[in-house]
Amino acid sequence: xxxxxxxxxxxxxxxxxxxxxxxxxxxxxxxxxxxxxxxxxxxxxxxxxxxxxxxxxxxxxxxxxxxxxxxxxxxxxxxxxxxxxxxxxxxxxxxxxxxxxxxxxxxxxxxxxxxxxxxxxxxxxxxxxxxxxxxxxxxxxxxxxxxxxxxxxxxxxxxxxxxxxxxxxxxxxxxxxxxxxxxxxxxxxxxxxxxxxxx
Numbered sequence: 572x573x574x575x576x577x578x579x580x581x582x583x584x585x586x587x588x589x590x591x592x593x594x595x596x597x598x599x600x601x602x603x604x605x606x607x608x609x610x611x612x613x614x615x616x617x618x619x620x621x622x623x624x625x626x627x628x629x630x631x632x633x634x635x636x637x638x639x640x641x642x643x644x645x646x647x648x649x650x651x652x653x654x655x656x657x658x659x660x661x662x663x664x665x666x667x668x669x670x671x672x673x674x675x676x677x678x679x680x681x682x683x684x685x686x687x688x689x690x691x692x693x694x695x696x697x698x699x700x701x702x703x704x705x706x707x708x709x710x711x712x713x714x715x716x717x718x719x720x721x722x723x724x725x726x727x728x729x730x731x732x733x734x735x736x737x738x739x740x741x742x743x744x745x746x747x748x749x750x751x752x753x754x755x756x757x758x759x760x761x762x763x764x765x766x767x768x769x770x
């Protein structure tokens with residue numbers, strides 16, 4: 572298998588639905604002190620700009636969502652339900668809003684540390700670690716204050732995405748979940764049949 576390489580900014584220049592599908596099978600990597608945490612991306616959702624009522628950018632640019640209007644390849648982290656962080660990556664050219672929500676990982680490295688961060692036993696079922704956007708952020712120790720605005724195309728940033736040559740095979744397109752507006756659009760993408768998909 573080819574050596575992993577960090578995805579460049581050009582990868583994220585395309586529309587969210589295209590970037591979302593291309594992210595499937597890639598590795599999300601978080602450097603936590605001396606520990607490398609990694610998981611294969613198995614579920615994502617695409618969010619567009621002004622034309623997408625479910626997107627945080629629908630009403631326009633604010634201090635909260637400005638990352639999504641900036642250059643592609645930056646982390647947008649938000650807090651939801653008063654308890655969970657969610658990780659998105661900006662896409663589209665600078666000034667044009669768009670993002671991809673990372674919904675689930677298949678953990679590949681640092682599982683014991685992920686379990687500790689999740690408050691689980693060290694031998695917990697791997698499916699409990701990062702299957703769901705809130706779990707994913709907890710398992711990797713991702714928080715808005717620390718990670719919002721991080722350049723994920725920089726391998727030294729502590730949070731980035733790598734391509735190790737893995738091919739995901741069949742991709743399923745499904746309605747997005749956890750939203751009330753434009754929920755019927757088939758903009759949730761999963762690696763078909765993968766057991767780490769959130770639901």
